[in-house]
Amino acid sequence: MDLEIGRSERLFLCGASGAGKSTLLYTLAGLERPDSGSVEINGQSLYSLSAKQQTKFRNEKIGYVFQNYFLLPDLTALENVCLPALIKGSGRFSVDNSAAEDLLEQVGLSDRLNHRPSELSGGEQQRVAIARSLINDPQILFADEPTGNLDSSTGGELMETLMHLVTIKEKTLIVVTHDSKLASLGDRQLTLADGRIIA
Ligand SMILES: Nc1ncnc2c1ncn2[C@@H]1O[C@H](COP(=O)(O)OP(=O)(O)OP(=O)(O)O)[C@@H](O)[C@H]1O
Numbered sequence: 001m002d003l004e005i006g007r008s009e010r011l012f013l014c015g016a017s018g019a020g021k022s023t024l025l026y027t028l029a030g031l032e033r034p035d036s037g038s039v040e041i042n043g044q045s046l047y048s049l050s051a052k053q054q055t056k057f058r059n060e061k062i063g064y065v066f067q068n069y070f071l072l073p074d075l076t077a078l079e080n081v082c083l084p085a086l087i088k089g090s091g092r093f094s095v096d097n098s099a100a101e102d103l104l105e106q107v108g109l110s111d112r113l114n115h116r117p118s119e120l121s122g123g124e125q126q127r128v129a130i131a132r133s134l135i136n137d138p139q140i141l142f143a144d145e146p147t148g149n150l151d152s153s154t155g156g157e158l159m160e161t162l163m164h165l166v167t168i169k170e171k172t173l174i175v176v177t178h179d180s181k182l183a184s185l186g187d188r189q190l191t192l193a194d195g196r197i198i199a
Pocket residue numbers: 015016017018019020021022023024067
């Protein structure tokens with residue numbers, strides 16, 4: 001695969017289950033080293049960085065909404081959203097909650113700040129994951145089926161919120177979706193099959 005993604009581009013990835021969408025996202029985000037080839041971000045070869053540098057790079061530059069959220073079960077919604085900020089400011093013992101509260105409000109969860117993941121619906125957990133992905137104001141946002149667990153009206157509204165947030169801040173957005181209506185909102189749409197771009 002040879003793929004170039006522009007700064008501030010909003011790219012949507014489609015394709016059947018097992019096509020390799022999540023694998024591609026992991027590889028682009030520095031979470032899964034490719035067996036061959038390389039990933040360059042701003043001219044920097046991502047997998048040439050040391051493990052520590054990669055971790056810092058991901059924490060500061062990349063937001064990621066995982067297909068299965070990966071929220072920490074013992075933390076509340078608010079604490080989950082604050083966590084990347086806490087890691088970024090390592091050495092400090094507290095972070096300002098207000099940015100996290102704002103993000104949770106924007107995804108419609110103001111009344112769920114102190115609930116743990118097990119006390120939230122799938123769609124609510126998904127929205128916490130979206131808020132968490134944005135807390136460190138990343139330059140690049142990866143989202144793996146971020147509305148997959150939402151009804152079409154909530155999903156559509158949330159995608160609009162997400163598009164608005166990335167557009168005003170000129171972020172690069174790479175989204176996996178099965179919803180062709182949502183995919184048409186982006187600047188470019190690619191379809192994957194068997195690990196290759198076919199359209
Ligand atoms: N860690 C792994 N080791 C071996 N094979 C894997 C691993 N992770 C995924 N695969 C395989 O790679 C292929 C692509 O998986 P991937 O998760 O990227 O698909 P996907 O397009 O995201 O599918 P879905 O729409 O179901 O989420 C699948 O055949 C999957 O079984």
